[in-house]
Amino acid sequence: MQLPSPEILASWPTPNYVDPVTRGNAVLVVNAVLFPVVLFIILIRLYTRLQISKSFGLDDWLIIAAMLPSTTFAVLAVLAEEVFKFNRHIWDLPFSQVKFGLQYILRLHKLSLHLDKP
Structure with a gap:
C-alpha cells in the first residue's frame, strides 16, 4: 500500500484534527432505515x-x-x-489512519472479487 507522494501531500490543505468537516452520518442513517425494511420483506417472503x-x-x-x-x-x-472516520477528508486524518484505511479498502476489494467469481 502506497501513501501519496510528497507533491500531492504538499498540495493538501492544512489538516484540521480538532473539528474537521464531515459528510455527516448518511451511511448510518441509510443502513438504519433500509436494512430493517429489507429484512422485513425477506422475512415476509420466507413466511409465505x-x-x-x-x-x-x-x-x-x-x-x-x-x-x-x-x-x-x-x-x-x-x-x-x-x-x-471514513466520512472525513483524507487530509483531516492522521497518517496512521490513512494507511489503515487504504489497507481496509484493499482487503474489502479483494474479498468482493473472490465473492463475485462464478
Whole structure:
C-alpha cells in the first residue's frame, strides 16, 4: 500500500484534527432505515413460502445466503464511517489512519472479487 507522494501531500490543505468537516452520518442513517425494511420483506417472503404456499425453493436459499454478505457489508460500512472516520477528508486524518484505511479498502476489494467469481 502506497501513501501519496510528497507533491500531492504538499498540495493538501492544512489538516484540521480538532473539528474537521464531515459528510455527516448518511451511511448510518441509510443502513438504519433500509436494512430493517429489507429484512422485513425477506422475512415476509420466507413466511409465505414456508407457511402459506409450502414451496420453499432454491431461490429462497439463495436469498438467505445473500443476506450474509449484505449484512456484513452494512456493518462494515457503518464501522468505516463511525469508527474509522471514513466520512472525513483524507487530509483531516492522521497518517496512521490513512494507511489503515487504504489497507481496509484493499482487503474489502479483494474479498468482493473472490465473492463475485462464478
